Amino acid sequence: MRKYLLKRILFSLFSLLVxxxxxxxxxxxxxxxxxxxxxxxxxxxxxxxxRASYEYTQYQKFGYLEYNDYAAFLKAKYEALxxxxxxxxxxxxxxxxxxxxxxxxxxxxxVQEFIQQNEAKGYKATYLSPVRSSNGKVKKGGNAYLxxxxxxxxxxxxxxxxTQLITVETTNDVKDEALTDRYIRVxxxxxxxxxxxxxxxxTHKYLLYFNGRFPFIHQNFLHLNLGTSFTxxxxxxxxxxxxxxTGNQIKTHTQYPAQIGTDQYVDTAIDFHSLRYNSxxxxxxxxxxxxxxxxxxxxxxxxxxxxxxxxxxxxxxxxIAYLLGLPLGISMARHKDGWLDKIGNGYIIFIMAVxxxxxxxxxxxxxxxxxxxxxxxxxxxxxxxxxxxxxxxxALPQVGSLMKWMRRYMIDQMNSDYVKFARxxxxxxxxxxxxxxxxxxxxxxxxxxxxxxxxxxxxxxITERVYAMPGVGNLLTTAINGHDNGIIVACTVFYTTLSxxxxxxxxxxxxxxxxRISLSSSKGGGR
Amino acid sequence: xxxxxxxxxKFYFINSDTIQAEKITAPRYxxxxxxxxxxxxxxxxxxxxxxxxxLILATFIIPIFAPYKPYExxxxxxxxxxxxxxxxxxxxxxxxxxxxxxxxMGNSIFYGIMSSARTSLILAVICAAINMTVGIILGAVxxxxxxxxxxxxxxxxxxxxxxxxxxxxxxxxxxSAGFWSFIFALTITGWLGIAYFFRTQVxxxxxxxxxxxxxxxxxxxxRMISKNILPFLTSVTVTLLATELPSYIGMEVFLSYIGxxxxxxxxxxxxxxxxxQNAFLIYPWVFWPPxxxxxxxxxxxxxxxxNLADASDPRTHM
Numbered sequence: 001m002r003k004y005l006l007k008r009i010l011f012s013l014f015s016l017l018v019x020x021x022x023x024x025x026x027x028x029x030x031x032x033x034x035x036x037x038x039x040x041x042x043x044x045x046x047x048x049x050x051r052a053s054y055e056y057t058q059y060q061k062f063g064y065l066e067y068n069d070y071a072a073f074l075k076a077k078y079e080a081l082x083x084x085x086x087x088x089x090x091x092x093x094x095x096x097x098x099x100x101x102x103x104x105x106x107x108x109x110x111v112q113e114f115i116q117q118n119e120a121k122g123y124k125a126t127y128l129s130p131v132r133s134s135n136g137k138v139k140k141g142g143n144a145y146l147x148x149x150x151x152x153x154x155x156x157x158x159x160x161x162x163t164q165l166i167t168v169e170t171t172n173d174v175k176d177e178a179l180t181d182r183y184i185r186v187x188x189x190x191x192x193x194x195x196x197x198x199x200x201x202x203t204h205k206y207l208l209y210f211n212g213r214f215p216f217i218h219q220n221f222l223h224l225n226l227g228t229s230f231t232x233x234x235x236x237x238x239x240x241x242x243x244x245x246t247g248n249q250i251k252t253h254t255q256y257p258a259q260i261g262t263d264q265y266v267d268t269a270i271d272f273h274s275l276r277y278n279s280x281x282x283x284x285x286x287x288x289x290x291x292x293x294x295x296x297x298x299x300x301x302x303x304x305x306x307x308x309x310x311x312x313x314x315x316x317x318x319x320i321a322y323l324l325g326l327p328l329g330i331s332m333a334r335h336k337d338g339w340l341d342k343i344g345n346g347y348i349i350f351i352m353a354v355x356x357x358x359x360x361x362x363x364x365x366x367x368x369x370x371x372x373x374x375x376x377x378x379x380x381x382x383x384x385x386x387x388x389x390x391x392x393x394x395a396l397p398q399v400g401s402l403m404k405w406m407r408r409y410m411i412d413q414m415n416s417d418y419v420k421f422a423r424x425x426x427x428x429x430x431x432x433x434x435x436x437x438x439x440x441x442x443x444x445x446x447x448x449x450x451x452x453x454x455x456x457x458x459x460x461x462i463t464e465r466v467y468a469m470p471g472v473g474n475l476l477t478t479a480i481n482g483h484d485n486g487i488i489v490a491c492t493v494f495y496t497t498l499s500x501x502x503x504x505x506x507x508x509x510x511x512x513x514x515x516r517i518s519l520s521s522s523k524g525g526g527r
Numbered sequence: 528x529x530x531x532x533x534x535x536x537k538f539y540f541i542n543s544d545t546i547q548a549e550k551i552t553a554p555r556y557x558x559x560x561x562x563x564x565x566x567x568x569x570x571x572x573x574x575x576x577x578x579x580x581x582l583i584l585a586t587f588i589i590p591i592f593a594p595y596k597p598y599e600x601x602x603x604x605x606x607x608x609x610x611x612x613x614x615x616x617x618x619x620x621x622x623x624x625x626x627x628x629x630x631x632m633g634n635s636i637f638y639g640i641m642s643s644a645r646t647s648l649i650l651a652v653i654c655a656a657i658n659m660t661v662g663i664i665l666g667a668v669x670x671x672x673x674x675x676x677x678x679x680x681x682x683x684x685x686x687x688x689x690x691x692x693x694x695x696x697x698x699x700x701x702x703s704a705g706f707w708s709f710i711f712a713l714t715i716t717g718w719l720g721i722a723y724f725f726r727t728q729v730x731x732x733x734x735x736x737x738x739x740x741x742x743x744x745x746x747x748x749x750r751m752i753s754k755n756i757l758p759f760l761t762s763v764t765v766t767l768l769a770t771e772l773p774s775y776i777g778m779e780v781f782l783s784y785i786g787x788x789x790x791x792x793x794x795x796x797x798x799x800x801x802x803x804q805n806a807f808l809i810y811p812w813v814f815w816p817p818x819x820x821x822x823x824x825x826x827x828x829x830x831x832x833x834n835l836a837d838a839s840d841p842r843t844h845m
Contacts, residue, residue: 014681352770352773353823444731
């Protein structure tokens, strides 16, 4: 069994890899890349070479290619030679101007150096020659550009993605030579009196700490980099986006790290457990506030994060669905063609027949007008009430579907020989239904339980849109519409991992629930 | 002991007839004949079938004589979002065309839902036919063979995990949005879910005692699948078909909502519902007709399917 499980996990990892490759090929090669400019105002306003150069910047941002710019190369070169005043240097100006002459630019030494340097690294020099009008003057946006471009092959991209998927924080993370004292040690946490693992030289100061926020113990040793957003969440990592709370800032009565041990207190929303290394020298105020270079921080924000929002609504809906749907399905089968069966069937048919979009709107209207429940998520005065309608909207179809299948399987089992036998033995109808038929009917439903629970983490598309609920359900759809390739890949990896786990868990649960089923070939004869 | 005396003249001899003795007295049994006998015993099924035939005829015949022109009144802003009463007043008296009012572009709602329902019905039937056929055949083999199971699980894990919204977007993008490309997008991975559902069902039945016994007697795999396993799944198959057919109508609505549906030239219920959803409180006649027609089709198909599933259990044929 253990061998079978190991094999399944390995197969799953392999399929995850293939899924990522497939999706990367889909989004990076099958879709024409220029569609990203369809809605871009900046692109519309730019002309000629300015536009072409802007396209390269965007392509690099979206992960299609990598390029180096001649101007940036000159900046680095002369800054190293002459310091911050390099722009006043005559050689610099001459080198910068050299590319504006399309006939003689190749003779410039810096240009040659740039091209040779980049071609050695596998880049291809691309010259955008100046666009001139008939009188020889450069048109608007027609200035020449010299770039070195390298297309990213799918395999390079995949390799980069996999190697950067999990990063570990070490004491060598900070590249600042001024930092000499590097360590990771257990210290007493001044903010809660418990202990914490504190690092120096690591990106984060607190590597392991406790606080009052779920899941109460937090770590910064390992980071998951599923993918970076290019458009909607500018440059943010997707795991950060979905885990950042969506509420308001919470101020606490606390102290800056340098104030600890004194009686000075401040009211601030800064979360001092989030301190990160900042290589810029501290200014006068920061000198008073922080004892070291760990001065970058994020704020303490209330409310639930996107994924928590989706999960809370989803898991309550799933619980309601199982607690209501299964007993109702059993009762419907027991009193087949009775009034409960008729009402239940009516409900099932309603949920199936009316498109989800329509009944979500219908229930939203009923909930807001009859019960005064908040409609749009952000407008709710009592936050907990905002979850009521989305949760109900999510539970309604699930209850219907569980009722439907439970009834079907119960009825299929009702004429079985074991039921007749149980009846012949004199068992009561209640006992037969509860202990015999429902247990056998559940075999068919057990497999889906892990998928239903883990599925809550992926959110709901229509429900979250209708109630303007900040959840994860719409990440993928908005990413596809906005060509946010990083998020598309990240979402795919996230969804795939969840569903791979649910398939394995479902099979295990099925084999556990019904001992007649053997998963591995070794039992019950190989085939 | 009682005193009843039985006289000998109450009995007589019968000659044994060897030819007669060889005949089987049980009535001829045909599975599907009994299924439909039980099915048509319920009067509601006959009503629903007639209603469905009527609906199909209406959705196929009306658009031939009265083609839906969504933009015919686009230049006349006074015709937008008229209630049935106002529309008939505006266009002069009662007419079938305007009896359900007008939509956001002065389009006739009645002609709209008729053309749209036809699109949705054809879409649902074609998609369900392709997906169910491929899904059931592959699912049966998949569930039966443990070796095939391992290969198929990998394939399933791969295909099922590429988000289908992404697949549909890419397909629609590459081979331009249209009716057939939409069907292609829905069926390219759609069969997999059905095959997987069947795999789990077959997995459960595969190791039952009667299957084990049958295998011990050397029954070949194709016959095992067609005689031992699939008949046992008839009711599940019919239930699945009853849910699968209408689900494409709902799917089309959903995809229209998120912006990857059928193209604008093809009238579809999804597009009509999606267009009506923003104004469903102000102009309810724009929103409800397509919802009701979608719901009616779904209800008919589902109830018929459920009753057929109930009738397909031979133990109810007594």
